[in-house]
Structures are given as structure tokens and as C-alpha cells.
Amino acid sequence: QLQASGGGSVQAGGSLRLFCAASGRTFSRYALAWFRQAPGKEREFVAAIRWNRSTYYKDSLKGRFTISRDNAKNTVYLQMNSLKPEDTAVYYCGASSSPFGSALTQSRRYDYWSQGTQVTVSS
Numbered sequence: 001q002l003q004a005s006g007g008g009s010v011q012a013g014g015s016l017r018l019f020c021a022a023s024g025r026t027f028s029r030y031a032l033a034w035f036r037q038a039p040g041k042e043r044e045f046v047a048a049i050r051w052n053r054s055t056y057y058k059d060s061l062k063g064r065f066t067i068s069r070d071n072a073k074n075t076v077y078l079q080m081n082s083l084k085p086e087d088t089a090v091y092y093c094g095a096s097s098s099p100f101g102s103a104l105t106q107s108r109r110y111d112y113w114s115q116g117t118q119v120t121v122s123s
Contacts, residue, residue: 001025004093007117010083015122018078020093020114030111031096031104032069036089037116043092048104049080056104061072083121090116 006018018034035049047067048056055067066067066079067120094110103109 002093002095002112002114004091004114004117005076007091007119009120009122012084012121012123014081014083015079015081016119018080018091018093018119019116020076020078022074022076022095026071027074027095027112028071029097031098031101032067033094033096033104033110034067034076034078034091034093035107036087036119037093038086038089041089043107045105045107048096048101049076050101050104054101055099058105080119082114083119085121085123088119088121090118092116 001024004020011079022047029051031050034046035043036046037043047065049069064082069076095112098109
């Protein structure tokens, strides 16, 4: 029900825009988020956006990554600028029905997940 796309290979300093399209149901009242998982590491929170468009970011990514959503298209986006090699990971989008913003950094709060899309940043 969630389909992530837009990943690819870029050089450090480049940009990518990830897309996550929902189907089968409307997610307009869900929080939508991006997580990532690098090889040998746990899945980590990247950014989330609630139904009212309030946003949350991993502190170290503020200013480089921007999350947005288009409820009419049932799609969430992640604009990634000034990419670094340490941003290399598989990126996943998720949908959460949790009403608490503070919970959105926790992957266990998510009801639906996409397949991953690979982002590779070379130095």
C-alpha cells in the first residue's frame, strides 16, 4: 500500500528527491515518515510529517532534508540536498496512526511500511 521510489546514486553534494505513493486507502489523517537503514545498522528515523503538516526531523539532518506531503495525491516526499556518503542507506516510508508527535521517531509506531529504495552517495 506504500510504494517508495526516487533512490539512486549521486556524488557527495548532490540532491535526490524520494517519493512514497500510497494506494488502497487514504492516508490523509496518518502521519507519514521516512526512515533509513544502513548496512549493519538499525533502522533510524529521518523525518515525519503529520496530517496538519507539522514536521519533525532527526536533528543532524535539519537544513539538508525536507519532508512534504500532498494529500490529494496520497504522496509524501523527501527532498535531500547536500548529500553526504553517510546518507547512504535504504530509505523506507511509513504511515502511523499515532496522534503523538513525540512517538513518530519510533519505528514501532508505524502501521504500514513501503519497500525500500536505495540511496548511494559517493565521495
